[in-house]
Amino acid sequence: MLGSQALSATAAELKRTPLFTLHAEAGARLVPFAGWEMPVQYEGVRQEHVAVRTSAGLFDVSHMGEIETRGPGALDFLRHLLSNDLRKVAPGGAQYALLCREDGGVLDDLFTYWLDDERFLTVVNASNAESDFAWFAKQAEGWDGVEVSDRSHDYAMLALQGPDAVARFESVLEAGETPDRFHHGQATVAGVRALVCRTGYTGEDGVELLLAPRDAEPVWRALTGAGAVPCGLGARDTLRLEVCYPLYGNDLSTDRTPIEAGLKWACALDKDFVGVERLREQAERGTQEKLAPFVFTEQGIPRAGFSVLSGEDPVGVVTSGTLSPCMEVGIGMAYVRSDLASPGSELSVDVRGKRRAARVESKPLYKKEP
Numbered sequence: 001m002l003g004s005q006a007l008s009a010t011a012a013e014l015k016r017t018p019l020f021t022l023h024a025e026a027g028a029r030l031v032p033f034a035g036w037e038m039p040v041q042y043e044g045v046r047q048e049h050v051a052v053r054t055s056a057g058l059f060d061v062s063h064m065g066e067i068e069t070r071g072p073g074a075l076d077f078l079r080h081l082l083s084n085d086l087r088k089v090a091p092g093g094a095q096y097a098l099l100c101r102e103d104g105g106v107l108d109d110l111f112t113y114w115l116d117d118e119r120f121l122t123v124v125n126a127s128n129a130e131s132d133f134a135w136f137a138k139q140a141e142g143w144d145g146v147e148v149s150d151r152s153h154d155y156a157m158l159a160l161q162g163p164d165a166v167a168r169f170e171s172v173l174e175a176g177e178t179p180d181r182f183h184h185g186q187a188t189v190a191g192v193r194a195l196v197c198r199t200g201y202t203g204e205d206g207v208e209l210l211l212a213p214r215d216a217e218p219v220w221r222a223l224t225g226a227g228a229v230p231c232g233l234g235a236r237d238t239l240r241l242e243v244c245y246p247l248y249g250n251d252l253s254t255d256r257t258p259i260e261a262g263l264k265w266a267c268a269l270d271k272d273f274v275g276v277e278r279l280r281e282q283a284e285r286g287t288q289e290k291l292a293p294f295v296f297t298e299q300g301i302p303r304a305g306f307s308v309l310s311g312e313d314p315v316g317v318v319t320s321g322t323l324s325p326c327m328e329v330g331i332g333m334a335y336v337r338s339d340l341a342s343p344g345s346e347l348s349v350d351v352r353g354k355r356r357a358a359r360v361e362s363k364p365l366y367k368k369e370p
Contacts, residue, residue, distance in 0.1 A: 013035075014032055014035065014036055014037040015035055015036045015037070015063070016036065016037050017036065017038070017060055017062035017063060017156065017216070018062060018156050018213040018214070018216040018217065019060045019062065019156070019216050019217060019220055020037065022217055022220060022221075023039045023060065023230075026042060026230060027042065028040075028041065028042050028230070028232060029041050029042075029232070031233075033063070033126070033233060034063060034125070034126040034127035035063075035126070035127070036063040036126060038060070038063060038232070038233055039060065039230075039232040039233065040232045040233050040234045041231075041232040041234045041235070042229075042230045042231065042232055045232070045234035045235050045238060045325070046325045047229075048229060048230075048231040048232060048234070048235035049231075049235040049238050049239055049325040049326070050325060050326070051162065051229035051231065051235075052161050052162045052202055052204055052229075052231060052235060052239055053162070053163075053204065053239075053325075053326055054162070054163065055162050055163065055164045055227070055229065056160060056161065056162035056163070056164040056165040056167075056168045056206070056227065056228045056229065057160075057161055057162055057165075057202075057228065057229045057230075057231035057235065058158060058159070058160050058161075058220065058223050058224060058228040058229065058230055058231060059158065059159040059160075059161070059231050059232075059233075059236055060156075060157075060158060060216075060220070061157045061158065061159050061208070061236075062155070062156040062157050062158075062213070062216065063126040064123050064124065064125065064126055064129070064152075064157050065123070065124040065125070065126060065128070065129025065130075065132065065133070065150070065152040066121055066122070066123055066124070066150075066151040066152050066154070066155050066210070067121070067122045067124060067132065067133050067136055067148060067149070067150060067151065067152075068119065068120070068121050068122075068148070068149050068151045069119075069120045069122065069136070069140075069146065069147070069148050070118055070119045070120070070146075070147050070149075071118055071145040071146045071147050072118055072145040073143050073144055073145030073146040074118050074119070074120055074145075074146055075087070075118075075120075076143075077139075077140060077143050077146045078112065078120055078122075079271060079273065080139075080272065080273055080274065081099065081136070081139055081273065081274060082097040082098070082099060082110075082112065082273060083097045083098040083099075083100060083258055083263075083266055083267040083268065083273055083275070083276075083279075084096065084097035084098075084266050084267065084268055085268035085271055086112065086114060086120075088268075089114055089182075090114065091114050091115070091116050091117060092114065092179070092183050092184060092185065093113075093114050093182065093183055093184075094111055094112070094113050094114070094182045094183060094184055094197055094198070094199050095111065095112050095114075095182070096109070096110075096111055096199075096266055097109070097110060097111075097112060097266055098110075098252075098258045098263060098266060098267065099124075099132060099135065100257070100258070100273070100274055100275030100279075101254060101274070101275055102274060102275055103275065103278055104257040104258075104259075104275040104276075104277075104278035104279050104282070105253070105254035105255060105256065105257060105275070106248070106252045106253060106254060106256055106257065106258060106261070107128065107131070107132065107135060107254060108124050108125055108128045108132050108248055108252075109125070109246060109248055109252055109263075109266075110122050110123060110124045110125070110132070111123045111197075111199055113184050113195070113197060115184075121151070121195075121210075122136075123157070123210075125248045125249075127248065127249060128248065129150075129152055133148070133150045133152075136148045139274070153213075154212070154213075155210045155211065155212070155213070156210075156211055156212070156213045156215070156216035157208060157209065157210050157211075158208065158209045158211075158216065158219060158220060158223070159200065159201070159202075159206065159207075159208045159209075160206050160207050160208075160209070160223060160228055161200050161201075161202040161204045161205075161206035161239075162202075162204050162205070162206060162228075163204060163205065164227070165204065165205055165206035165207065165228070166178055166205060166206070166207070168223060168226045168227055168228050169189070169196075169206075169207050169223070171226045172189055172190045172219075172222045172223060172226055173187060173188075173189055174187075174188040174189065174190070174191065175187060175188035176188060176196070178196070178198070178207065179196055179197070179198045179207075180198060181198050181199075181205075182198060182199060183197075183198055184196060184197040184198065189209060189211075189219055189222070190218055190219045190221075190222035190223075191218065192211055192212070192215035192218065192219060193211070193212075193215075194209045194210060194211040194215070194219070195209070195210040195211070196208075196209055197209075197210065201236065201239075201240050201245055202236065202239040202240060202243070203239060203240070203242065203243030203245070203364060203366065204239075237322070238322050238324065238325055241320050241321075241322055241324075241331060241332070241333070241365075242324055242326060242327065242331065242364065242365055242366035243363070243364035243365070243366055244293045244333060244363040244364050244365060246261060246263070246291070246320075246333070247320060250304055250319045250320045251291060251319045251320055251333055256291075256335070257275075257278065257279060257282060257287075258279060259279050259282040259283055259287055260282070260287045260289060260290055260291060260335065261291045262290060262291050262363075264279075264283060267279055267283075269283060286338060287338055288337065288338060289316065289335045289336060289337060289338055289341075290335065290336065290338045290341035291319070291333055291334070291335055291341075292316075292333065292334055292335075292336050292340070292341040292342075292345075292360045293331070293332070293333050293360065293361055293362075293363055293364075293365050294331070294332055294333070294334060294347065294349075294358045294359060294360050294361060295324075295327070295329050295330070295331050295358065295359055295361055295365060296329050296330035296331070296349070296356050296357065296358050297329075297357045297358060297359055298356055298357050299330075299356070300330050300349070300351045300354070300356035301321065301322065301323045301330045301351070302318045302321030302322075302330050302331070302332040302334075302349050302351065302356070302358070303318065303321045303332075303351075304318055304319055304320055304321060305317065305318065306318040306321065306349050306350055306351060307349070307350040308334045308336050308347055308348070308349055308350075308358075309347065309348045309349070309350065309355070310337070310340055310345075310346075310347055310348075315336050315337045315340055315347070316334045316335050316336030316337060316340075316347075317334060317335060318332050318333070318334045318349060319332075319333050319334055319335060320332055320333045321333075324365070324366065326366050327365065327366055330356070330358075331365050332349075332358075334349075336360075340360070341360060342360060343360050343361055343362045344359065344360060345359070345360040346358075346359055347359070347360065
């Protein structure tokens with residue numbers, strides 16, 4: 001369910017978030033994930049998924065990593081390092097981007113928050129936190145006026161998502177205000193200071209709260225007391241897949257580029273950044289394969305690693321798959337031959353030796369009725 005990021009490790013080796021005891025007391029099912037012991041579900045993935053789509057769900061995402069970049073050269077350094085162009089935003093803004101190798105392979109996908117003139121905070125995936133920081137630090141060695149620091153131990157992170165999320169948040173907001181979409185700001189929430197970010201990974205509106213680890217529990221209790229439903233990583237996975245958000249380790253990897261993954265929109269190809277040469281070439285000439293979202297047109301559930309076929313010919317592989325709680329059909333994403341990646345293409349997926357018919361669709365797969 002959680003893809004290749006779920007790691008096998010003994011309990012003694014796993015890290016725990018500041019909310020671990022609270023999760024255990026609430027009866028959450030705890031599993032190894034990216035080196036952490038995390039709640040995969042409380043009442044159930046389906047119930048939690050529907051709560052986010054219809055009301056408000058609360059996720060503990062304190063396992064995510066945080067890297068701070070500061071100094072007079074910070075903006076130019078991040079424009080060199082990241083695929084997107086931070087000059088498109090301003091202090092108080094947030095931007096999605098890819099971190100690439102020189103050959104264009106994706107090291108991670110991430111969000112950067114422009115804190116003030118010379119300070120930026122980048123939130124990275126838990127499985128890549130250490131390697132991402134090492135990459136930042138290595139790249140910064142040749143830059144004047146740039147300091148990078150690993151701030152992962154300084155933050156807990158909560159994600160409140162759903163159509164009622166902002167109302168739930170504002171019911172415990174004591175000072176400050178809710179930022180606009182893709183912006184952030186400081187606020188006092190349930191008696192503690194927090195960095196409030198209006199982004200997300202579910203396709204719903206909401207906020208992420210970055211706060212001191214010691215403050216995570218009172219804020220969690222305040223938000224659940226205000227009606228937010230505790231949710232685990234299982235629902236986070238099904239929610240993101242319904243709206244075709246990629247998961248690093250499944251849909252993104254060093255073997256794939258942002259162009260193949262359909263993320264050209266997050267690449268400012270008119271500026272120089274690490275890996276841009278190959279991405280420009282692919283954008284001009286095309287790629288052999290593309291990441292395509294699909295739905296099953298008959299019963300079945302696709303899973304990562306299943307083969308995709310056109311007639312009798314293997315044409316790709318599933319990278320993410322699940323049974324959609326809202327659409328009630330099997331859905332997924334797969335790298336397939338580029339000529340078969342357009343909406344409407346009819347394919348099939350080998351589900352443990354049985355062919356299941358599938359059709360490529362446009363993004364997002366789940367569309368709310370107006």
